[in-house]
Amino acid sequence: MIKYDFKKIEKKWQERWLDEKVFRADDKSKKPKFYQLETFPYPSAEGLHVGHPKGYTAEDIHARFMRMRGYEVLYAMGWDAFGLPTENYAIKVGKNPKEVAKANIKNFKRQVQMFGFSYDWDREINTSDPEYYKWTQWLFIQLFKKGLAYRAKAKVNWCPKDMTVLANEQVVQQNGKNVCERCKSEVVQKEMEQWFLKITDYVERLIEDLGPGTATLDATASKKAKVEARGSLDWPEATIKRQKDWIGKSEGALLKFEVRTDRSDRTLQAKRSSKQSDRTTPTFIEVFTTRPDTLFGATYLVLSPEHKLIGNNELGIRNYEEIQRYIEKAKRKTGLERMTEAKDKTGVELEGVKAINPATKEEIPVWVADYVLGSYGTGAIMAVPAHDERDFDFATKHNLPIRMVVCPHYPAPTCPVLDEAYLGEGHMVDSGKFDGMESEKAKWEITKFVGGKRKVQYKIRDWSVSRQRYWGVPIPMIHCEKCGIVPVPERDLPVLLPDLEDYRPKGKPPLASSEKFIKTKCPKCGGEAEREPETLDTFVDSAWYYLRYTDPHNDKMPFDKLRASHWMPVDFYVIGAEHTVLHLLYSRFITKFLHDEGYLSSGGGSATGGKFQEPFLKLRHVGLIIGADGQKMSKSRGNVVNPDELLEVVGADVVRVYEMFMGPFDQGQPWDTQGVLGAERFLQRVWKLYSDANIRMHANDTNNANFGRLLHKTIKKVTEDIETLNFNTAISAMMILLNEMEKQDKLPVKSYELFVKLLAPFAPHMAEEIWHEILDHKTYLHEEKWPEYDPKLIKEEKFTLVIQINGRVRDSVEVEAGISQAEAEKLVLAREKVRAYLKGAKPKKVIYVPGRLISIIF
């Protein structure tokens, strides 16, 4: 037997594939297109983690499979190379981030290439390359021109360690604290002037185009019906839901409550006595509510601690000092305290201040409490304790009146007790002329009655993109004293990121200290001006990279409209579930924007056949590989598996097969070094099969129907499993076939060839070696046609009929496939074993499931 020298063989094929550019995606191909997108990695200094190749192998299998099925596949790789970790690492080792990034990419590329992934390397991109970020800057300018990039003062999330602003999406919860997604330091709130992208302008379409979801379909609905119900997006249900939740749309009304204070009473008296016309406009507190129907039950108002009416004491609050102390305390609360105290609703009443319920005209108290958020709605609420659990808790604690105004049953013989009332719809009670009206209708009638406005409110806020750090895309803007903010003319792009001696963060952008960079002329008036020293959030870089792959070397445009439209939308995207609200939402926004601006047109050969405003049609998440100890892999736990060592010891094909065999693709599994051995044995046996069997190899098909049936069943199974990403069962099916092949006295060469084709996407190096060197073919396997199964050959001639008596399996018998119920019954009832159970009794009922079982009840 020839030893399988994986090192030599894997290297040989990788070089040939690369040199001959066999995986080049042809823009002009006549074949139907398939765009398969790989999450381009952030090239960290640590290099590849065993988790990376799991997603990559799955995509590579799928890409190779699609090629064999006759598609022209666009499948490429690139580097999301800007960003904090590289910069922080560079600071640590005292190097330039540019050098560090270059070295990291080189290392990543070396590792990735050792796995033999079938990328079109001519399309490799790098976000830190001026040829790429020139177009990121171009994109920013287009957004600016449309008023979608703007500067505003806002409270931002500030990471004190990284000394930069973070987007809301980049702030995560850990142990009850708001921490930086990257470095896990606690985030503080800071008021700063910032660049924002107006994603909120696209919010309706971002919801709408996710589709209606499949919630209305019952479980029996076909997969196709489900996909159609979602519009054209085939995404995991949970991902769609999370994005919708993040956008957080709610419909309600803005209602105004007039404020009465000691001071306004005095004004009123003064007005009366002097008979002056009303020149002082009354003060109002505006609230947002989704339940305007419950207005008659609003028994008090609550302001958030951040509310501007209590910022200075213009209302003349009598206990202002106490209020201030409360606000200060609320501000200092950590996320953890907020969480644990969520049930314990604290608050202070504003003394000397009352509000008028516009429906009842009653005076109601006004409170400040930190259960009301300053950042949502108007920062103030009307509290309806009977119909809101939080208000109920607060009212109970502070002894405020509770008035029920919606009754689930009407006419109401008995209304349910209060704590059952909360959210339900029903009919109005105790609400003046609205009594008896359906609450849903009353929402808008009552809003109209008190002069309120309908309002749609979202949780999502505009995307903050300013970063006060060095290693990113310079924002292509110029500040001119005369002309204001002026974009850099497009002919002057890119604005190059200068090499700085000292690029460390100092709380202000490092670029600000480079006079050479900052000082410039205003493109409008020609006067002295300054460049914007901030850099862009790296999520801007990655929000359009999939478009660049379609035309990566274009130096006139970010991409050619026809090329982009030919390849887009992405047909299949595998991505970690952690990107659900960040990258995916941003990418959808940018695609819609570019579509609106006419840079993208109808999709080319895609299945959608028409317009696309969605970048990613089919989306799946890859499950995390965890350490052998069941813990997440991390350096500190010492449970990290290094792919370099694995590749050295067992080679790429074995790692690929093992990672696909571990379990369901979208679920996480612990790493098992012993398990790798199983994959290795499997491939060794595939290899050995020929050497051992070359005596047995037979040019002609044998008449072994059983073997032929298994072969065709395996073709069917593997084909379907790749389509559905059930790689573990696909491999198991191939193992079963291999077990059987080993038992054959005469193994037809044709069968072996079919098997090698099935194996090719999983273990491409070994398959290619066998195909060329043993089976003596000149073509590459991915140019071969994917095997098709013959439905006729799959049909069983016989099957095992299971015999159940009174619901228990008691016997079984081999029978002809076409056996009728009458025949089966006769045969079964004649069996001794069955007779022993029946003891002469007559069966009451017989259930026959063709091809499976017969169930006798007596």
Place this chain on the structure above:
RNA sequence: GGGCAGGUGGCGGAACGGUAUACGCGUAGGUCUCAAAAACCUAUGGAGGCAACUCCUUGAGGGUUCAAAUCCCUCUCUGCCCACCA
């Protein structure tokens, strides 16, 4: 507190109304060998029995059904996500 996913041998998992434990790992015994490794063969959920066989078993309990790991209800545990959004 809410949402989602899930709990099947010693382990990863398969089956998703129709013979539970496919496939792989591990373990035990065997073949080969002076020996060991590798490779190959056999066995391998639990209890009982010399045996043929019988009973039990998919987190716990209940229900539907001729038949439930699978469908329904209650509980429980684990993982992930969200978390006062009016």
